[in-house]
Amino acid sequence: MSQQIDVDKLKRAEAASSLAKDMITQAIEQSAANQILAQEALKQASNEISQTQKLISDVQSQFQATSK
Numbered sequence: 001m002s003q004q005i006d007v008d009k010l011k012r013a014e015a016a017s018s019l020a021k022d023m024i025t026q027a028i029e030q031s032a033a034n035q036i037l038a039q040e041a042l043k044q045a046s047n048e049i050s051q052t053q054k055l056i057s058d059v060q061s062q063f064q065a066t067s068k
Contacts, residue, residue: 004066006059013055020048 023045030038 004062006062009055009059013052013059016048016052016055020045020052023048 023041027038027041027045030041
């Protein structure tokens, strides 16, 4: 049985992880100057990481379902 990777979900995961990296960088840059902006950037990064994990988990589940 052929396993098909959901490339769309993986591309969305890639974009979310890239955005999370940018938010973490922003938090580092803002850490000394503006704690509120730094905290908000970290919150957004955390949300993006959660989205990335969900998308990857969906793809892994799809693999497991098709390999049974």
